[in-house]
Amino acid sequence: MDKGYAWVVMMxxxxxxxxxxxxxxxxGIFLVDITETTAYSTGRIAWIGAIGATFCGVSGAFTGNFIDRYGCRKVVIVGSLMISTGYLLSAFVRNVNIQYFSLGILAGIGFNCYAVSSHVAASQWFSKRKSLALSIVMFGMSxxxxxxxxxxxFLSFTFAWRGAMFxxxxxxxxxxxxxxxxxxPPKEKKPIEEQVKKELEVQEKKNITFKLCDFTxxxxxxxxxxxxxxxxxxxGHVLPLILLPTKAETLKISKTKGAALVSTLGACSCIGRPIVGYCADxxxxxxxxxxxxxSLVGGLLSAFSTLLNTFVLLMVYSSLIGFFSxxxxxxxxxxxxxxVGINKMPKAVGLLTTAHGFSFLSSIAISGQLCDFTGNTDASFLLAGVIQTFSGILAxxxxxxxxRRLRHKEVKINTLIDGKI
Known part of the structure; x- marks a missing residue:
């Protein structure tokens, strides 16, 4: 643990x-090209990304159980095959409804296999430096x-969007x-632990359906x-990744610079990840x-981004939103x-990723319809900013x-201790 092969797993x-x-x-890059080269509206095409992000989120609780039963290696292999198959089908089919399945459902579930397995594998190999390891893992996403x-x-410009997907x-x-x-990871198990594990395996298999549906x-x-x-x-957060290239296009900014906005967002997010990893513990x-x-600052930035109309200002916005994200x-x-406590963390993360999945679905779908209705991205960015600001208020x-709960709990414990003394 925390040394040797653990660093190979982390990488x-x-x-x-x-x-x-x-x-x-x-x-987000392909959205512009697909809309231009097909007869489908931005709203119809945006549903592909919405479905993909939704299934990537809501399948998280189920993926975790499969990892428990079959391990990260097998789940990642299945996920890789699903993603490749989804992109390969999307490169050839011309019906958007089929792409809802191939690039949406199939690839979405496959990407979830990547996401969950990476967190679980890193957590299994690290103990003392778990926060640092997970921050480096998330650095990969940025x-x-x-x-x-x-x-x-580059791929879309060189091979068109179908070739790029291939x-x-x-x-x-x-x-x-x-x-x-x-x-x-290698584990040294005591004989009593092996015995208890064997006794629980049968009961765990019987309760698998119950665990998948546990919403206590x-x-x-x-x-x-x-x-x-x-x-x-x-x-609110997912919209800049999807609509920044589209916003750039409506402002007569080149597609290359539009892609650079997304890259800047990711680069600035890379800067923030190590800071979080160092400070977390x-x-x-x-x-x-x-x-x-x-969360609050990110929402305010997106709300006021509707006032930005030059590449330089959008670059500043991308930098700030990337850093705070x-x-x-x-x-x-x-x-x-x-x-909820560390013991309930798997269930908590499962519910949170489910919430993320539904937010992806609603945000991408609604923003696509707003773009079709208004002819630009301002209404979508404003809506995203207002809703994300509300999330900061809730947080x-x-x-x-x-x-306050922690303070009351501490007072109660101190009162009990004083009473015993």
């Missing part, structure tokens, strides 16, 4: 995150956002090679408010407060664990209520 999971970031970043914009634009299908097969590096955390109203905050947060670091603050995207899971509400 492998970082590469998985780079491949995973292709989901939304490249689609770096992927940085490079996938220019890659997608090439990406081949690139995603690298997940098969990465999967071979994800071997399970829904009874915790404060955590549900936090889920709503995450829904609103991702509703420090006693003075208040992740709940920083999560709420970064590094904080709330890296902290959402750990803040959820603070609210601050959760922060203060949870802080």
């Amino acid at each position: 492998a999971t970082c590469l998985l995150q780079i491949l995973y970031s292709c989901l939304l970043t490249s689609f 770096f992927g956002i940085f490079i996938w914009g220019p890659i997608a634009r 090439v990406i299908a081949g690139i995603q097969l690298n997940g098969l090679v990465i999967a071979l590096l994800l071997r399970p 955390l829904c009874k915790d109203w404060l955590f549900m408010v936090y889920c709503v905050a995450n829904f609103c947060l991702l509703f 420090k006693p003075w670091f208040n992740r709940r407060l920083l999560f709420a603050s970064s 590094a904080f709330f995207m890296a902290l959402f899971a750990s803040v959820g664990a603070d609210l 601050f509400t959760v922060y203060f209520i949870h802080k």
